[in-house]
Amino acid sequence: MKKSIFVFACVFLTLFLISGTILAEAQIGEIVESDDMILIDSRSPYSYNGWAIDGKAGGHIPGAVLFSSKWLKNLETNQAIKDELKRFEIAQDKELYVYGDNSEVLVNKLNELGYNSSQIEVDLKEYNDLAKMENFEMLVPPSWLNEKIKADQVFVLEASWGDEAEYLKGHISGSIHINTDAIEEGPIWNRKSDREIIKALGQHGINKEQTVVVYSVADTTPAARLASILKYAGVDDVRILDGNLTAWKAAGYELKTKKVEVEPVEFGAKKAENPEYIIDLKKAKEVYNNQNADFIDVRSPEEFRGETTGYDYIPKAGRIKGAIYGYGGKNAYDMSDYRNPDNTMVSYTFMESRWLDQEIKPENHNNFYCGTGWRASEVWFYALALGWDNVSVYDGGWFEWSENKQPVIKE
Template sequence: MQRIKKYSLAAVFLTIGMLSLAGCSSGNNTAKNDSTTPKTMETKDLQDKIGKSDWVIVDTRSNDAFNGWKLDGVKKGGHIKGATDFSANWLKVDAKDKDKTLKETLKTKGITTEKNVVLYDANGKDADKVAEYLTKNGIKNIYKYDVKKWASDDKLAMESYANYQMLVPASWVNDLMDGKKPETYTGTPYKVFEVSWGDESKSPDYLKEGHIKGAVHINTDEVEEGPLWNRLSDDRLKKFAENNGITANTTVILYGADSMPSFRVGVILKYMGVKDVRVLNGGTASWKNAGYALEKTSDKKVPVESFGAAVPSNKGYIIDLPQAKEIIADKQNSKLVDIRSWDEYIGKTSGYDYIKPKGRPAGAVWGHAGTDASHLQDYRNIDNTMRNKDEILAMWKQSGITPDQRLAFYCGTGWRAAEVLTYADVMGLKNISLYDGGWNEWSGNTGNPANPIETGEPKK
């Protein structure tokens, strides 16, 4: 009371008036918020802001929650339609050029100083962390919202990816291994595999750095071989699955320090006919960031007698050279999508020391990738989780790639394209496949006019 007496009556009224202007508890109030502490927004106000050009709604939770998982006690999974994402987890990543990448991400998502920004979370922490970062970068008009309120209202929809269950959070894997029955798990036998190239004794990711308890190592040589690095024959793939204890009804969880090999094996397993294939979103880092331990002992493969289904049972999921040519010929309804760097696409480099020819299959369209054969930044967030659907589709639209078309993805030898195929599957696209041979196979007959090659920027 002593402090209040020191203020004049006019100052008190002035303060009340300012708070009324800055508040966001009712109506269509769009006043600027100059406070460093975000104001709380209620559901009715948030509904009014969605879609307005001077407002941006931001999901600050994990990528898994944005995709569709019910995390932190929310009643419905997914995100508010019209929201973009900027996860608080991204602020914890130790990455090269982190500050530059995050600032570019803000720009891409339209989170700028000119906008009113609504940050929402479900744990009461993520929005505050992102608000602090935005404030440091000159963004002042910040509000926050508890998404549990939206999710608990049966009249308000949340948007989830059609097959979000294909990318699992670390907590889901941990619950599964603790004997629980997490969301979307049907109770089938499961196996966890760490996937990387090389024998487990030589793999730095399995024994030296450690792996999820109980995880068995898969060497990518178990599913493909040179010189083309195509998948093995169907008979050999069947033996690979049986040797690893995998049947068509096994729930298979794949992960690694780099997720790309996991996606490669995952696509092959889906082609074979495994019904439930999952990849740990963000790989080993997401497991460690969640606070879960790794072990450094060897877990041996436990074989099964039979895969339990014909191989392949999902034949169209991977295609070969004849089908790739059919897709290129059907320009109006189909696209052969190049998941390589721009320099590989235009023929400046082959991208591989064992692939000499440069260029692309004539008629293929560029689908973006990363800076070289080991990167896929255009499809990943800074924590190596999947980039959001709207941004991927916008990127494709620039090359005339649309979800209603028949799409086959290729790269040099199938790794990058397998990851993008999985993302397309997560998003719910239907007529999609991996062209397994990719540039390595297509360019092998450089003197054959049946495999025409283009270089340079495509003609418009």
């Protein structure tokens, strides 16, 4: 009986595909619920996450897997495409049904590579329950940022470690450069004191009531590090340009080369207003003994196993005893586990599913750590975007923990 129903559903679906009729929710449901089929959304990560762009519906059909047709430009070889498909568990032995922008381009490539894929049409405006990342507005598309800059409704910061050399080669209109040395200091590279942070933010023209958008030239970690400090200090509305300057340029928006001078302002607070967002060693020791709290290691597998420290200035290898591996990248300077091929945040449904598989629980107090704090800040920001509210960055990370005779393990 079940086989007959399945065959009927497939035939019914095929008739819809051949006729070119827009599929109704019931037919889409057959695809999502089947173990032998995969529904693919070929639109941009921005649209998938929830942004309504160019008058089109934001969000995605529940159960759809993100694989943007635009990523084909980022993946230079057929093998790279196959590797990325495998990463998102899009298998060759499944029937693939693709909807969204340029879906025909993606279907043609998939079929060329030996996959069994078909293009389908769906009217997303007819759906009442499109899935969206809970706080998708925290990661903004270039089009939104461009509109807000024109309306003078955002304060834009370019973050990097070091001088303004890259900034002066080309930056987003109106953006201010900030060297991360203004907010953190060695040798552990923890944040500076609240007084120093608030003073530095004010000197860069930042008031806590502003909507602040942060970006980096390419790597997200400098932007995320600054974003975490801004949220910690008390800026409520902090966002990151998803994909950074690379995305801005890919969207065709112009760059400026003249330095933007800024008038210092009062930040609007005397001390950090959200101290729970970033914890230091003293608090980390308390958290360690809390059964409802976890340390989430977002370094490379080699760092987690204790095969390398990842940095020439961190002498000891290993991990915090009891820490859960939360993925990271290939090395200390790579966060590819959290990035799409276009360097935007990896599909949030994929990210959350992997966390749950690792028994990282949203109801617990999750403390993200890396070597010192940059990578952890990126993942922490994504967790907030997902709606995981009880999250912190352990500022000193493995470097501080390992140098202070705390419980560690090395495989």
